[in-house]
Amino acid sequence: MNDVDAPPAVVTRGLTKRFGGLTAIDSFDVALSPGRIYGLLGPNGSGKTTLIRLLAGLARPSAGSAQVLGVAMPSRPNLERIGYMTQADGIYAELSVWENVRFFAALFGVHDDDALRNVIEVVDLADRRDTPVFELSGGMRRRLSLACALVHKPAILFLDEPTVGIDPALRVQFWGYFRDLAAAGTTLLVASHVMDEADRCDELLLILHGRLLARGSGADIRARAGVEDLEGAFLKLGEAGPLS
Amino acid sequence: MNLRRTFAISRRIANAFKRDERSLALMFVAPIIVLGLLGWVIRGQGEPQTRFAIVNLAGAAGERIQLGVEQAVADAGVAVVQVDDETAARAALRDGDLDVVLVLPEGLIGNPGGPPTLRFITPGINPADDSGRIARLQGAILPALAGGAFPTVEPETIYGSPGGDQLDAFAPALVAFFAYFLVFVLTGISFLRERVGGTLERLLASPVRRSEIVTGYSAGFGFFATLQVILIMAFALGTIHVPAFGPVPAFSVGLGIANAGSPALAFLVALLLALGAVNLGIFLSTFARTELQVVQFIPIVIVPQALLCGLLWPISSLPELLQPVARVLPLTYAIDGLREVLVKGSDLSSAALRFDLAILAAIAVFLAILASLTIRREVA
Numbered sequence: 083m084n085d086v087d088a089p090p091a092v093v094t095r096g097l098t099k100r101f102g103g104l105t106a107i108d109s110f111d112v113a114l115s116p117g118r119i120y121g122l123l124g125p126n127g128s129g130k131t132t133l134i135r136l137l138a139g140l141a142r143p144s145a146g147s148a149q150v151l152g153v154a155m156p157s158r159p160n161l162e163r164i165g166y167m168t169q170a171d172g173i174y175a176e177l178s179v180w181e182n183v184r185f186f187a188a189l190f191g192v193h194d195d196d197a198l199r200n201v202i203e204v205v206d207l208a209d210r211r212d213t214p215v216f217e218l219s220g221g222m223r224r225r226l227s228l229a230c231a232l233v234h235k236p237a238i239l240f241l242d243e244p245t246v247g248i249d250p251a252l253r254v255q256f257w258g259y260f261r262d263l264a265a266a267g268t269t270l271l272v273a274s275h276v277m278d279e280a281d282r283c284d285e286l287l288l289i290l291h292g293r294l295l296a297r298g299s300g301a302d303i304r305a306r307a308g309v310e311d312l313e314g315a316f317l318k319l320g321e322a323g324p325l326s
Numbered sequence: 327m328n329l330r331r332t333f334a335i336s337r338r339i340a341n342a343f344k345r346d347e348r349s350l351a352l353m354f355v356a357p358i359i360v361l362g363l364l365g366w367v368i369r370g371q372g373e374p375q376t377r378f379a380i381v382n383l384a385g386a387a388g389e390r391i392q393l394g395v396e397q398a399v400a401d402a403g404v405a406v407v408q409v410d411d412e413t414a415a416r417a418a419l420r421d422g423d424l425d426v427v428l429v430l431p432e433g434l435i436g437n438p439g440g441p442p443t444l445r446f447i448t449p450g451i452n453p454a455d456d457s458g459r460i461a462r463l464q465g466a467i468l469p470a471l472a473g474g475a476f477p478t479v480e481p482e483t484i485y486g487s488p489g490g491d492q493l494d495a496f497a498p499a500l501v502a503f504f505a506y507f508l509v510f511v512l513t514g515i516s517f518l519r520e521r522v523g524g525t526l527e528r529l530l531a532s533p534v535r536r537s538e539i540v541t542g543y544s545a546g547f548g549f550f551a552t553l554q555v556i557l558i559m560a561f562a563l564g565t566i567h568v569p570a571f572g573p574v575p576a577f578s579v580g581l582g583i584a585n586a587g588s589p590a591l592a593f594l595v596a597l598l599l600a601l602g603a604v605n606l607g608i609f610l611s612t613f614a615r616t617e618l619q620v621v622q623f624i625p626i627v628i629v630p631q632a633l634l635c636g637l638l639w640p641i642s643s644l645p646e647l648l649q650p651v652a653r654v655l656p657l658t659y660a661i662d663g664l665r666e667v668l669v670k671g672s673d674l675s676s677a678a679l680r681f682d683l684a685i686l687a688a689i690a691v692f693l694a695i696l697a698s699l700t701i702r703r704e705v706a
Contacts, residue, residue, distance in 0.1 A: 138531050139531070140527065158533050159533060161531060161533045168528055170524030172527060173525065175523075186528065
C-alpha cells in the first residue's frame with residue numbers, strides 16, 4: 083500500500099528542539115508517506131530519540147511544527163492512532179505477558195481479548211502468556227515490548243532502536259513483522275544505528291546533529307556518496323553538511 | 327591478597343561517590359540535620375504553659391492551702407484559673423481550656439487515716455505531657471504544703487485511664503506513622519521504577535491523563551494501605567487469647583489497647599493520611615534516580631516528621647520556630663485525629679476531628695496536584 087498520493091503520515095516544518103544551549107533537533111523538514119517503512123539512521127546522540135519523542139507527543143517543539151496523521155503534535159487524542167516502542171523495554175517485570183498486553187490495551191480503550199491474543203501470537207509469545215516478565219529472556223521482552231506498542235492497531239508506529247541487543251534470528255523475525263504491518267497500511271519509522279538494517283527499509287533518513295543529512299533508498303544514498311557501504315556514505319555526507 | 331586490586335575497588339567506590347552528590351550529602355548532612363533537629367527540639371522545648379485550677383473540697387482548712395498553692399504555682403509561671411466546682415473543672419479539661427486540676431480532698435488536714443491524698447486530674451490524651459506537667463507542679467506545690475504530712479498523689483484522667491500504659495497514647499500515633507512511612511516508601515520506589523524503566527514514557531505515549539495516573543495510583547496503593555491499616559488497627563485494638571496447646575503455653579496476640587471511639591473513623595483518618603503519602607511518594611520520586619535515593623528521603627522527609635508531629639513531644643512545647651512547621655505536617659493532623667477518635671472517643675460531631683479530617687483531605691489533594699504536575703508529557 084505505497085500510495086504516494088495519500089496525505090503524508092508525518093510532516094515536520096522547521097522542527098527544532100533545544101535543551102538549554104544544546105540544539106537536539108535543528109530545523110528538521112520532512113514529509114513521510116503512509117504505509118512505508120522509514121529508517122531513521124544516525125549515530126548515538128544524533129537526535130533520533132528526540133525526533134521520535136517530538137512526533138510521539140512526549141516533547142514540545144522549541145520552534146517549528148510536527149504533524150502526525152494530519153494533527154499537530156503534541157495532541158493527546160491523536161495518541162490513540164500512534165504506537166511507540168521505547169528504547170527501554172517499558173514493560174512491567176512483575177506482570178505476566180498477558181497482563182502487560184491487557185494493561186497497555188486498556189490505556190488505549192481496547193478490551194477485545196481476541197485481538198490481544200492475536201497480538202501475542204504475532205510476536206510468538208502465545209505459549210508464554212502467563213509467564214511473568216522477569217522470567218522471560220531479553221529477546222522475549224523485546225517482543226513483548228513490540229506487542230504492547232501494537233495493541234491498539236496504530237496507523238503509525240515509532241520504533242526506537244527496536245532490534246538493539248537482540249540476536250540476528252530474532253532481528254530477521256522483527257523485520258518480518260514490520261513488513262507485514264507496512265503491507266497492512268501502517269507507517270513505520272524505525273530508529274537505528276545498525277546500518278545493515280537500512281536496506282530493509284523503503285527509505286532512509288540520515289540524521290546527524292539533529293539535521294536531516296540525506297534521504298533516499300540505501301542504494302540511492304550509496305550512489306550519491308559514491309561509496310560501497312552506508313557507513314562510508316554517512317561519513318562522506320556528514321562532511322558535506324545537511325540537506326537544504 | 328593483591329593490594330593494587332583491593333585499592334582499585336576502594337577507589338572505584340570513592341569515584342562513584344564523587345558523582346553521587348546525593349549519597350554523599352546524605353552521609354554527611356543528614357545526620358547533622360536529624361541530630362540538630364533532635365537537639366533543638368529537646369533543648370529548645372519551652373515549658374509548655376500550664377493552665378491549672380484547684381477544686382477545694384476541704385472547706386476552710388483547704389482555702390488556706392489553696393491560696394498558698396496558687397501563689398506558689400503562679401510564681402513558677404503557671405496560669406491559675408478559677409473554677410466553681412469539680413464538674414466545671416472537668417468540663418474545662420474536656421474542652422482543652424485547662425491542663426491540670428488539683429482536687430484538695432475532704433479531710434485534707436488532720437486525716438487520721440494517714441497522709442492526705444491529692445488528686446491530679448489531667449485530660450489523659452498525652453500521658454507523657456500530663457505527667458511532665460504534674461511533676462513540674464508538684465515541685466511548686468510540695469513546699470507550699472510544708473508542715474503537713476507528705477501527701478500521696480493520685481492521678482486521674484478524663485480520657486483513658488491513668489493506669490493504662492504508654493501504649494494507649496502511643497498506639498494512635500504509631501498506627502499513623504506506620505501507614506505513612508510504608509506507603510510513602512512503596513509508592514516512591516514503585517513510581518521511580520515507572521520513570522526509569524520506560525513504562526511511564528509508554529504510559530504518557532498513550533491517551534491516559536495525568537489525573538488518571540495519579541488517581542489510579544492512589545486507588546491501587548490506597549487499597550493495600552487500607553488492608554495494612556485494617557491489620558494494624560486490629561492488632562493494636564484487639565486481643566486474641568490462644569489457649570495452651572501441648573507444650574505451648576497460653577498466650578495472646580494483639581495489643582488490646584483501650585479504644586473509646588469508632589474504628590471506622592480512625593480508619594478514615596489513617597486512609598486520608600495514606601493517600602497523601604502515595605502522592606508524596608510520586609512527587610518525590612521525581613527527584614530520585616535510583617531506588618537507593620528514594621530510601622535516602624527517609625531521614626529528610628520521615629524522620630523530622632516523626633520528631634515534630636506530636637508523636638514524642640506535644641507540639642505546644644516545641645521551640646517556637648518549629649511549631650508552624652509542625653502545623654503543616656500531615657502526620658500532625660493524623661495523630662491528633664486518631665487521638666480524638668481512639669482516646670477521646672470523638673465522632674463527627676467533634677469540630678476538632680472534622681478539622682483534622684479536612685486538613686488531611688486538603689493535604690492529600692494538594693500532594694495529588696503536586697504529583698500530577700511532575701508527570702509531564704515532556705520528560706526529558
